[in-house]
Amino acid sequence: YDGLTPGCHLHPFNVTIRSDRRGTCKGTHLVYACVGYCESSAFPSRYSVLVASNFTHNITSASRCCTISKDAKVKVRLDCPRGRHHEEIEILTAEACRCDMCRKSRY
Amino acid sequence: SEVCVAVTTPLHGFRGCAVREFSFVAQKPGCKGLRITTDACWGRCQTWEKPILDPPYIHRHHRVCTYNRTRQMTARLPGCQPNVSPLYHYPMALHCHCAICSTQDAECETF
Numbered sequence: 001y002d003g004l005t006p007g008c009h010l011h012p013f014n015v016t017i018r019s020d021r022r023g024t025c026k027g028t029h030l031v032y033a034c035v036g037y038c039e040s041s042a043f044p045s046r047y048s049v050l051v052a053s054n055f056t057h058n059i060t061s062a063s064r065c066c067t068i069s070k071d072a073k074v075k076v077r078l079d080c081p082r083g084r085h086h087e088e089i090e091i092l093t094a095e096a097c098r099c100d101m102c103r104k105s106r107y
Numbered sequence: 108s109e110v111c112v113a114v115t116t117p118l119h120g121f122r123g124c125a126v127r128e129f130s131f132v133a134q135k136p137g138c139k140g141l142r143i144t145t146d147a148c149w150g151r152c153q154t155w156e157k158p159i160l161d162p163p164y165i166h167r168h169h170r171v172c173t174y175n176r177t178r179q180m181t182a183r184l185p186g187c188q189p190n191v192s193p194l195y196h197y198p199m200a201l202h203c204h205c206a207i208c209s210t211q212d213a214e215c216e217t218f
Contacts, residue, residue, distance in 0.1 A: 005120065006119075006120060006121070006122060006151050008154075011155070013157075015158075015160070017160065031158055033155055033156060033157035033158065034155060034156050034157075035153070035154075035155040036153070036154065036155070037122045037151035037152065037153055037154075038151060038152075038154060039149075039150075039151055040124075040149075040150065040151070040152060040171035040172040040173075041127075041147065041148060041149040041150075041172060042147060042148040042149075042171075042172060042173040042174055042200075042203070042213070043129050043131065043147040043148070044129075044131060044145070044147070044197040044198055045214055046134075047133075047134055047135045047136075049214050053214065056211070056212060057212065057213055057214040058196070058197065058198055058212070059173065059174055059177075059198060059212065059213040059214070060213065060214040060216060061171055061173050061208040061213050061214065061215050061216065062216045062217075062218070063171035063172070063208065063215075063216070063217050064217065064218065065154040065167075065169040065171070065217070066153075066154040066155055066156065067156050068156045068158075068165065071158070091158060091160060092158035092164055092165070093158055094156070094158065101217045101218065102154070102169040102171060102208070102215075102217040103167055103169055
């Protein structure tokens with residue numbers, strides 16, 4: 001991603017889906033992720049934060065992260081041997097990106 | 108990775124996480140405030156969200172610029188009441204890095 005300027009941008013990648021472990025039927029589709037460099041900082045906490053945290057949070061982190069702000073479903077058709085073909089499978093793709101909230105679940 | 112940024116470096120295109128000068132007013136009840144200039148962390152870490160096939164359907168990598176190594180500093184606040192300690196402790200950044208914000212020892216704010 002070295003060519004990227006700061007900010008949060010669409011980044012294409014290929015996803016391959018297989019119908020089973022042997023890969024009998026499979027399909028590949030180009031979808032988008034969001035990748036980028038958003039601003040974040042960390043600094044000494046205000047006294048009110050220190051008191052509220054019983055003096056455990058002496059650092060405050062203020063940050064934004066690269067997120068998917070708009071997504072869409074795309075259908076991937078799985079091709080099978082001898083012309084049989086499975087139903088289509090829906091996957092997500094990013095349509096727009098934004099520096100926004102870092103998610104607490106993995107943040 | 109360790110990155111040093113001189114004051115004159117243009118920051119609009121900076122990527123990475125570095126020690127940067129930071130000023131704040133140290134205040135607590137019963138004392139007057141004191142402006143302190145110290146070292147804190149600032150930067151732009153690589154973050155991403157990528158669609159995946161299985162739940163939760165989005166794979167996130169949200170790392171933020173935060174303290175890696177610190178030195179505990181102590182300032183003496185002016186004008187404190189007799190029953191109030193004038194000592195004010197705060198961290199100074201020695202080294203910063205891109206990492207998960209730990210709610211164990213930091214106030215994680217995001218917006």
